[in-house]
Amino acid sequence: MNTEPPQGDDLQQMLVSMKQNVLARAELDRPAPKRRGRRAGIVIGIIAVLGIGVGSGAVALGMVPQPFTAAPAPSPTVTEPTQTPTKSSAPVVNEPTATPTPTPTRKPFALDDPSTWTISGNEFGPVAIGGETGAETDDLGVAYQHDRANDVCGPEFGSSWARDGQPTLIVWSANGRVIGVNAWVPPGVGERGVVGPTTSSGLGIGSTLDELREAYPDLVDDPVYTKDVEPLPAPDAYTAWKTETDTGWITFALGEDGVHVDNVVIGEISGISCD
Template identity: 50%
Template sequence: MNTEPPTGDDLQRMLVTMKQSVLDRAEDRKPAPRRRGRRTGIAIGVIALLGLGATSGGVALGMIPQPFAAAPAPTSTPSPTEPAAPSTPAAAPVEETPDPAPTPSATPSVTPTKGAFALDDPSTWIISGNEVGPVALGGTTEAESDDLEQAYRLVPATPSSCTAPGTWARDGSPTLRITDDDDRVTGVLIGAEGDRPRTTTAGPTTPAGIGVGSSSDALHAAYPSLQEKVSTASGAWSRWDLELPDGLVSFQLDNDGAHVDSVWVSSDKNLPTSVCDL
């Protein structure tokens, strides 16, 4: 014999059957019209019974132990996902940075224009701070003077002509005077005393083309850093010194100050004394 209380559909069917049985009995016991109040009471009782039955069924359902408990539904653990990479706008404008414009370098005022010189052509000889063509300061007087024979002739030193020892002459070119001390060359004077004033350059020049006969304007344009040194008390003519990395070069202007009269290459800032002044 099954002693377990009805559950589920069985309980619902039992409640419906009970409701139907109560209604049938109420119909069979239908009272006379004069007993209207009793019928109302019976109806109220049936409704109360039905409510009680529904409530009892709900209570029964809650109190009746279930034979099996459903296992909790498995919960899914979200799989780790890689962090989204930051998006880059596909249409982002590309800006090109222009290369900085090169800073123009200062153009040197003196640009060497002369190449290798020829021993027999003094116009190709270069004047620097320690050399004039093949003649180098510090060398022995004989060794440095030998090369001059291909372009110049040695002028005899005579007091009557105011010619100093070591003077070399060439037609059409300024003279050269080699000064020495203990048989070592100490200086070279281009345009020695006795030379006529020149307005054209026909002898050795600096890399910028400045030599005896060059104009004063060309001299100052080529060498803006010239230092003025007045050589006479009256200021009849002037002298301008140029300090080069390899030595000193001095330019002496003629009496009108318009052209270079002589060029002195030596570590000694004083020009050699004229023979006629001795």
């Protein structure tokens, strides 16, 4: 028995014969008119199947098995997640702002310029209370000249120092060390304005009593330096006022008008005598 499927001309002849048989049988079994549509549909379907068979040969008849390969599954589309920028969780650090440097109200200290010197309870410019007299007056000599003719009881006791346009200074000493300093101007000079070294508040010779009281609420009368003049030409004339600082006392003596300072004293010089 030949089990090989027909091929070539044999296959075509077989298919033609099958078509003829189908058409003949369809003619014999033609249904009533009301069923014509159904039969026609069957015939058309058979012819369509046979037509497919002509094109595909043994595959349409099932003689030559062919594997069915499923269409490849679509590859999943991978969508990259959109990166949404998020705010940093790091704390916001404010850049420090530069602190403005305060404008100085006084000139920088200059040894050769007495107007830049500061008066405190224990220093008068470059001269410090308690310092060795020779060393302290050497510094003073940069701006002043030693006026030996006006020394008080000799240079070892009260040396006088002069400079044009500046108050006269007297450096008081005991046992070779400075115990006090005072600066003074002739009568009337202080009334023309502040001159010479001043305190950290900018007060000194030429300042008024009202200015002293405003700057130093603790200002008190200093009877030791009050001038003994009768009758007084004006209230509080020829009097002295003092304030206590963290480094000692500063005394301001008023001039003839009883308003303006003409003498500033630091240290302990009350009761000094050449005897």
